Amino acid sequence: MNRAIPIHRRIRAAIEDKILSGDWPPGTRIPAETELAATYNCARMTVNKALTELAADGLIERRRKSGSVVKRPVLQSAVLEIHDIKAEVEAAGFAYRYRVEKRKVRNATRPDCERLQLEAPVSVLALSCLHLADDRPFCWEDRLISLSAVPQAHDASFTHQSPGAWLIDEVPWSAAEHRISAVAADASLSALQLAPNTPCLAIERRTWNAEEPVTHVRLIYPGDAHALVARFAPSKAG
Amino acid sequence: MNRAIPIHRRIRAAIEDKILSGDWPPGTRIPAETELAATYNCARMTVNKALTELAADGLIERRRKSGSVVKRPVLQSAVLEIHDIKAEVEAAGFAYRYRVEKRKVRNATRPDCERLQLEAPVSVLALSCLHLADDRPFCWEDRLISLSAVPQAHDASFTHQSPGAWLIDEVPWSAAEHRISAVAADASLSALQLAPNTPCLAIERRTWNAEEPVTHVRLIYPGDAHALVARFAPSKAG
DNA sequence: TAGTGGTCTAGACCACGCA
DNA sequence: GCGTGGTCTAGACCACTAG
Numbered sequence: 193m194n195r196a197i198p199i200h201r202r203i204r205a206a207i208e209d210k211i212l213s214g215d216w217p218p219g220t221r222i223p224a225e226t227e228l229a230a231t232y233n234c235a236r237m238t239v240n241k242a243l244t245e246l247a248a249d250g251l252i253e254r255r256r257k258s259g260s261v262v263k264r265p266v267l268q269s270a271v272l273e274i275h276d277i278k279a280e281v282e283a284a285g286f287a288y289r290y291r292v293e294k295r296k297v298r299n300a301t302r303p304d305c306e307r308l309q310l311e312a313p314v315s316v317l318a319l320s321c322l323h324l325a326d327d328r329p330f331c332w333e334d335r336l337i338s339l340s341a342v343p344q345a346h347d348a349s350f351t352h353q354s355p356g357a358w359l360i361d362e363v364p365w366s367a368a369e370h371r372i373s374a375v376a377a378d379a380s381l382s383a384l385q386l387a388p389n390t391p392c393l394a395i396e397r398r399t400w401n402a403e404e405p406v407t408h409v410r411l412i413y414p415g416d417a418h419a420l421v422a423r424f425a426p427s428k429a430g
Numbered sequence: 431m432n433r434a435i436p437i438h439r440r441i442r443a444a445i446e447d448k449i450l451s452g453d454w455p456p457g458t459r460i461p462a463e464t465e466l467a468a469t470y471n472c473a474r475m476t477v478n479k480a481l482t483e484l485a486a487d488g489l490i491e492r493r494r495k496s497g498s499v500v501k502r503p504v505l506q507s508a509v510l511e512i513h514d515i516k517a518e519v520e521a522a523g524f525a526y527r528y529r530v531e532k533r534k535v536r537n538a539t540r541p542d543c544e545r546l547q548l549e550a551p552v553s554v555l556a557l558s559c560l561h562l563a564d565d566r567p568f569c570w571e572d573r574l575i576s577l578s579a580v581p582q583a584h585d586a587s588f589t590h591q592s593p594g595a596w597l598i599d600e601v602p603w604s605a606a607e608h609r610i611s612a613v614a615a616d617a618s619l620s621a622l623q624l625a626p627n628t629p630c631l632a633i634e635r636r637t638w639n640a641e642e643p644v645t646h647v648r649l650i651y652p653g654d655a656h657a658l659v660a661r662f663a664p665s666k667a668g
Numbered sequence: 669t670a671g672t673g674g675t676c677t678a679g680a681c682c683a684c685g686c687a
Numbered sequence: 688g689c690g691t692g693g694t695c696t697a698g699a700c701c702a703c704t705a706g
Binding site: 198199200234235236237238241255256257258 | 693694695696697698702703704705706
C-alpha cells in the first residue's frame with residue numbers, strides 16, 4: 193500500500209498546504225482523526241501520527257473534545273546553529289589557526305561564579321584564545337571551565353584542539369544558553385587589532401551537563417566581519 | 431495501566447538519561463525495538479514512538495539493519511525566538527509606544543530588490559518606525575513590504591498596530607530568514623539619540639509566503655540595551 | 669454525557685543495507 | 688540472506704472537556 197510517500201506524510205503535507213496557503217486561517221478547525229481516517233481511507237493511528245507531528249511543529253494545536261485547530265503563527269522563531277569556529281572559517285575558504293593567549297587555574301572569583309552560575313567557588317580554568325582566518329584575527333575567546341565538572345581540563349594542552357572542540361568530545365551532552373549582544377571594542381580585545389569603538393558581536397554561551405555548570409564562553413567577532421544567520425520554516429519535513 | 435506517565439515517555443526519558451549522563455557515549459548502539467519492547471513489556475509500536483521522538487530531537491540516529499546509535503552532539507544549536515517588540519517592551523515593565531516616521535510607496539529600487547530578493551521590480555511600501563519604551567527610544571525599524579504579495583498594505587494606516595504585528599495577522603504563515611550582526615550607530619539612526627559609533631545589534635529578517643517575498647525588516651537596538659537570549663536542551667520534552 | 673484526542677496492542681508486510 | 692527500522696491496521700480503553 194505504500195508506493196512511495198508514506199500515508200502519514202501525505203496527510204501532513206496536505207494539511208500543511210492548506211495552512212500555508214491561507215485556505216485554513218488560524219482558528220480553523222481541522223477534521224477529527226476519525227474523519228480524516230475515512231477521507232484518506234486509513235487507520236486512525238496513521239492520521240494521529242500526522243497530526244501529532246504537525247502539533248510538534250507548532251502549526252496546529254490539539255485539544256480533546258473540541259478538536260485540532262490551526263494555530264496563530266509564532267511571531268518569529270528560528271533555529272540558530274552556532275558553528276564550530278574552525279568549521280566556520282574553513283567553510284569561508286580561509287586557513288584556520290588559533291592560539292591560546294592566556295591560561296590560568298584559579299579558585300573561582302566572584303565574577304567567575306557569576307559567569308558560571310556557581311553556588312560554591314570551585315577551581316576553574318580560565319583561557320583566552322585568538323582565532324585566526326588566513327592569519328588575520330577573526331574571533332576572540334574568553335573561556336572559563338569548571339574543573340569540578342571537567343577535572344581533566346586541568347592537564348589538557350589545547351594545542352591541537354581548541355577548548356570548544358575539546359569540550360564537545362569530553363562532555364557527552366549538554367544544555368546551553370546563549371546571549372547575543374553588541375559591544376564596542378576596547379583594550380581587552382587588542383589582539384583583534386580593531387579601531388577603538390568598532391562594533392562587535394558578542395556571543396556568550398553557558399553550558400551545563402546534568403544540572404552542573406560546565407563552561408562559560410564569550411566570543412567576540414568584529415561586527416563587519418561576521419553575522420549569524422538562522423532560518424525558520426513551518427514545514428521542517430521531519 | 432497508564433496512571434501517570436505514558437510508557438513511551440518513560441522509555442524516552444530512560445534513554446535520554448543514559449545519553450545525557452554519559453553512560454551511553456556517542457556511537458553506543460541502542461537495543462533494538464523488539465528488545466526494548468521485551469524489556470519494558472510493551473508493544474514494539476510504543477518503543478518505536480519513543481525512539482522516533484529521540485531521533486527527531488537529534489539525540490540518536492536510526493539506521494536499518496545496523497540499529498539505532500547515539501549521535502555526537504550538535505556543536506551548538508539553539509531555538510531563538512525573536513519576540514514582538516511590543517511584548518518585549520511590556521514584559522520588561524515599560525509602557526510601549528511606537529510611531530511611523532516615514533512612509534512611502536514606490537517602485538522597487540535596485541537596493542529594494544536586493545533586500546526583498548525580488549526578481550522583478552514590483553511596487554513596495556517603505557516604512558520607518560521608532561519604537562519607544564517609557565517614551566524613550568528603544569528600537570528603530572526600517573521595513574519594506576512587497577505590495578505584490580500584500581496589496582492591502584497600501585491602505586493600511588498602522589496607527590493601532592505596528593507593521594510587524596499587522597503582517598502577522600494578514601499573512602497566514604511564513605518562512606523567515608534572520609541575520610544578526612553588530613553595527614555602529616550613524617546618522618540614519620538619529621532618532622535613537624545615540625552617541626556616534628555606539629554599538630548596535632542589527633536584526634534583519636526576510637519573510638516569504640509560499641515562495642513569494644513578503645517583507646524585509648531591519649531592526650536596530652542599542653547594544654547596551656538589548657540582548658537576544660536562546661536556550662537549547664537536548665530533551666525538549668515534546 | 670458525548671465527542672475528541674492520547675495511548676496502547678498484537679499482529680503484519682516491506683525496504684533497506686550489512687554480511 | 689536476514690535483522691533492523693518504517694509503516695500500517697483494526698481494534699481497544701481511558702482522560703479530558705465542552706455543551
